[in-house]
Amino acid sequence: MSATLNRLGLPREVYKGAASTLCAGCGHNSITNHLVKALFELGVEPSRLVKMSGIGCSSKTPAYFVSQSHGFNGVHGRMPALATGANLAHRGLVVIGISGDGDSIAIGLGQYLHLMRRNVDCTYVIEDNGIYGLTKGQFSATADIGSVQKRGQINTYLPIDPCQVALAVGCSFVARSFSGDGKQLVPLLKAAIAHRGTAVLDVISPCVAFNDHDGSTKSYAYVKEHEEQIQDLSFIPYFEEIQVDYEPGTTADVRLHDGSHLVLHKLGPEHDPTDRMGAMRLIEQSRQQGQLLTGLLYIDEEMEDFASREHLPQQPLRDLDEAALRPSREQFERLMAEFA
Ligand SMILES: Cc1ncc(C[n+]2csc(CCOP(=O)(O)OP(=O)(O)O)c2C)c(N)n1
Ligand code: SF4
Secondary structure: OOOOEOOOOOEHHHHEOOOOOOOOOOHHHHHHHHHHHHHHHHOOOHHHEEEEEOOOOHHHHHHHEOOOOEEEEOOOOOHHHHHHHHHHHOOOOEEEEEEEHHHHHOOOHHHHHHHHHHOOOEEEEEEEOOEEOOOOOEEOOOOOOOOEOOOOOEOOOOOOOHHHHHHHOOOOEEEEEEOOOHHHHHHHHHHHHHOOOEEEEEEEOOOOOOOOOOOOOOOHHHHHHHEEEOEEEEEEOOOOOOOOOOOOOOEEEEEOOOOOEEEEEEOOOOOOOOOHHHHHHHHHHHHHOOOEEEEEEEEOOOOOOHHHHOOOOOOOHHHOOHHHHOOOHHHHHHHHHHOO
């Protein structure tokens, strides 16, 4: 890979999309830039990429990266069904779902749970601003109790934490990050794409129009003051040599399914990212201390993904010919016997 071309010989421009129509300064725009960087550096083939989304400012994001790829902007909260369908139709595709906290944790909560439960192979980015940006700033289900709306209204409901929910249903990759922190988010995005199964990234992404004021717990200022990073992350793709030099005892090396490595250098509290209960405890403790914990919370590289569990073939389903699809005489008779 040269400075200007990636391992496929493609320039960074190929990974860009249409000009953003979101507000200047919106956290979602920064996430788009980090996605462009991650996909360019990983050398994902644009024709193998599928971008799925629902409804919201966040759900417009797929239009702003990798123009020459596939995508479907579905109805509100139904992105997981689209991601599942694409993965079943062709398990070799790289599926990235982009959603909002409203799209995923309110109207789409049921779909979110079942996608993770099945461990569908996809990267699931929640651009989390704690409000419904597109419909002008109502509290969403991730808004913290006591946080204040722009016009002064106080949220009196408990939040639903996308990461805690993901851990509860056994999601195989759970991480939290901040749109303003590319150093952390880019390696997490790369690891999520390399991971085989559902990789959830809850990315706090401030809405400058409706939720970036004093009293908001999803503003740039609040995150800067309260963020605690668990690890410093380096992602080494399978096609590069490991050249990270860390002091022994402070580093964990997670080997991903495709042979890539995620090197975690301890920064915050002691945490083993393969310990699901430990991750739950850590989130709860940090909440009680008024901190926002970011980093890789949990990973399980052993869990079978949906397509493998369903014994789907490697080739796209539409390429299966009649001979592959037609049951043998023996299989057919066995089937008929079941109805006798
Ligand atoms: C079925 C349905 N219900 C309600 C709406 C109205 N609506 C549009 S976007 C949205 C919420 C978007 O919030 P979020 O997913 O957090 O995205 P953001 O705009 O904050 O990025 C709602 C309620 C809709 N489009 N469709
Ligand atoms: S309204 Fe908020 S979420 Fe929507 S584009 Fe503007 S800043 Fe971003």
